[in-house]
Amino acid sequence: MSEEEAPRLTRIQQKNRDLILDGALDVFSTHGFRGATIDQIAEASGLSKPNVLYYFASKDDIYRTLLTALLDVWLAPMRGLDPRGEPMAEILTYVRAKLDLSRDYPRESRLFANEVLQGAPHLQPILGGQLRDMVDETVGIIGGWIGEGRLAPVDPHHLIFSIWALTQHYADFEVQVRAVLGEDHDPYAEAELFLNNLYQRMLAV
């Protein structure tokens, strides 16, 4: 049984690691792993390049730290789905939670999108492991609801994909959404209404 060591960070360590991760999130989410440079991360975080590498062993180390921290936040909403709840309300709550993530953490969404888009070289095992297990469980729950006649019969896997696609689209393709809509729109407010309507019509028995 391995003791989890608590690194016990100093005040400065805590502050600078946070600065680096925040700057790195900017850079990685807009350029992808290969397109990002340590110099850019250093500038974005307001530290010198050697100092960045004083707190993280390598570019890869920064990236991996970001990805693992992201995963917890990202998958949390799906864990919140309650099998004993009212099916439609549970689904709509999940959709709402995912849309809120896109609005409040667009950089994280784009980081994840970049990673998957480029073949998920850093987290392919997680996709086919942890994520797949969690999805299978959720598919079971939704399938149960459908079997009980409490939701319209739809493919649960693709229902989940649709929620991911529709909510993350507003973060990942934000420049396109804003360019097409123009100034006088609030994409997320409109999206919330639209998605509520969509899933109610789609899933009502």
Add this chain to the structure above:
Amino acid sequence: MSEEEAPRLTRIQQKNRDLILDGALDVFSTHGFRGATIDQIAEASGLSKPNVLYYFASKDDIYRTLLTALLDVWLAPMRGLDPRGEPMAEILTYVRAKLDLSRDYPRESRLFANEVLQGAPHLQPILGGQLRDMVDETVGIIGGWIGEGRLAPVDPHHLIFSIWALTQHYADFEVQVRAVLGEDHDPYAEAELFLNNLYQRMLAV
């Protein structure tokens, strides 16, 4: 009035430019612009690096050529939408056409996704110009159908976004979709059924 010059390519020029663009599509679509290297493109296309730069002035030149060629293919389905057609059938045809693009041209989809994800530095003017105009027109058509009571009342802009998000998701997040579904699935066949069902339920009056 500027005469459009016809470059009159030789047989070898035609073949090698095609080879380069095909290899570059592989590389750019999986690494993004900044993450791609001319060496990779040269290897992917089976030519030497200087020879690649004999046919294209720069890395940027290759990328721009790919993007502009892509745009025509990419926006063609929306042009096919007929205001005089039967609304539901027109929408379902559009969805089907976009899904077919994702299945048959996944690299193009990922190239576009990469570009937009990274802030669309090469085609922002097009997004707010040509694309926005085309969307506005389509929004007008759909809005007309809704006004006539031939489609359920939904926000036309977000209806279009939903079609883009749902269809491109299967190309852009292909590794995730396959990892979650496992081996015994045909994502696109299932998606076609799912999306047909989705939009019929959503848009039926």
Add this chain to the structure above:
DNA sequence: AGAATAATTGACCAACCGGTCAGGCTCACG
């Protein structure tokens, strides 16, 4: 055939890349 033109390449360049390191600075703590 042979001259003109197109195609191809090895060698090279300056700038940039991820990362190292010796040495100086600073700050908490006795």
Add this chain to the structure above:
DNA sequence: CGTGAGCCTGACCGGTTGGTCAATTATTCT
């Protein structure tokens, strides 16, 4: 207030990057 651990940096390194160029080879055209 001293001292040692923690913090920071300029200078540097080998490898990679986008791109050039002179020289060579292949192709086309008369």
